[in-house]
Amino acid sequence: MRLLIFASLLLATACVPLGTPITSTNPAAPGQQKPPEYYADKTLRYQDYTYAPDVRSVQCYVASGQPNEVFRPPVVPLGQSPGILLEFDVLGEQSQRYTAKLIHCDVDWKPSVLTDMQFLNEINEFLITDFRVGTGTKVPYFHYRLRAPQVKISGNYLLVVQSSGSVPVVSRRLLVYENRVQASLQPGIVIGGQERFTLQQLDFAIGYASVDLVNPAVEVKVVLRQNFRWDNAKYNLRPTFVRDAERRLEYQFFGFENAFPGLSEYRFFDTRSVQAAGIGVLRVDPRATPVTAVLQPEVTRSLQAYNQYQDANGQRVFESREFGNGDVNADYADVTFQLKATQAAPGPVYVFGALTDWQLKDEFRLAYDEAQQLYTGHALLKQGYYNYDFAVAGARGAVPNEVYFEGTHNETENQYDLLVYYRPPGTRTDLLIGYQTVGFNSRQ
Structure with a gap:
């Protein structure tokens, strides 16, 4: 199945603590189908997480109507309108029925003891009716949107999207605050x-x-x-x-x-056009299915002086130069990453950023070719402008080491x-x- 060929998000077999990298010690080779049990565990995690291999391009932000609104984090004052918007794609040719709910959490992101009616004025089940089919794309998908409901008290909230049988599909952290201090x-x-x-x-x-x-x-x-x-x-x-x-x-x-x-300003690439190679892209093949894009080979910046330029602090935005409206007109491309390195890093190397939910995911793990002195890897990504960097995995539970390849500057x-x-x-x-x-x- 084409969808599973590109599937790559890993579900661990237990609830993962806050900040724990999501990794696998035995990732499948590129293009290799993962066994069914890979996605069998649907344990809800109280963090930003994607639970199904066909769910892609998740964005959660404050819908303000302003330019670059997708870069605004899901943080709003109590009672603010407009509120927080969740968007995601589901690959496939058939739409699905999804519902959502809110979970109020304590400061440590454990569910609080409040009942639904103590923080909501409505039934805590929201049917997602706003969805559209991708138009003219080689990779078929449906685009879903949900506006988070208004709440009565401030605090941490987990917005959970579920499929039939209350199986989690996407979870995202939301913050609602009061300026009492x-x-x-x-x-x-x-x-x-x-x-x-x-x-x-x-x-x-x-x-x-x-x-x-x-x-x-x-x-x-x-x-x-x-x-x-x-x-x-x-x-x-x-x-x-x-x-x-x-x-x-x-x-x-x-x-x-x-x-x-x-750290350094984030690396970036532009795949908003499939007819010509954008900045950071070496070559693109619009005839392939899916479209393929090979990025320019990158090098380590650990010993380089600081280089100032405008970035998006690790975020990304989806768009199609040819047809506009990235929600439903942007296609998916098989993007190849390249990183030159004279020797292997002291741990597994990953592409890292908002495109990976700030987690170490197998889809974004790079393989090292000692003869070519080159790390390579590829992932299925929606057309757009992306920020990213390279991170080295450390001990389980440790913060990924971005300094090794990126350097760090005040x-x-x-x-x-x-x-x-x-x-x-x-x-x-x-x-x-x-x-x-x-x-x-x-x-x-």
């Missing part, structure tokens, strides 16, 4: 030697003069993210200064607890956001009472 987030200065050239530090403080918090030094919990990623987010950060008189918590660390590798442009949680006495869940974003080396 004053969260200030700003770029800081790294106190160190070489680290001041490679790391980016974020200093932040929380003012709670307008709200009564009980034992805020312990009960207030914060999460710090880079480019809206969950895989390398900072947790369990405790205030370094508690100023009771000013009703203020300050977080100023000296051991890099609040610092991230700046000058890199990145986006950071701060999440502030609190569980009021007598309540049964964590509320998201503060949210703030800041650009590091912003070009605007």
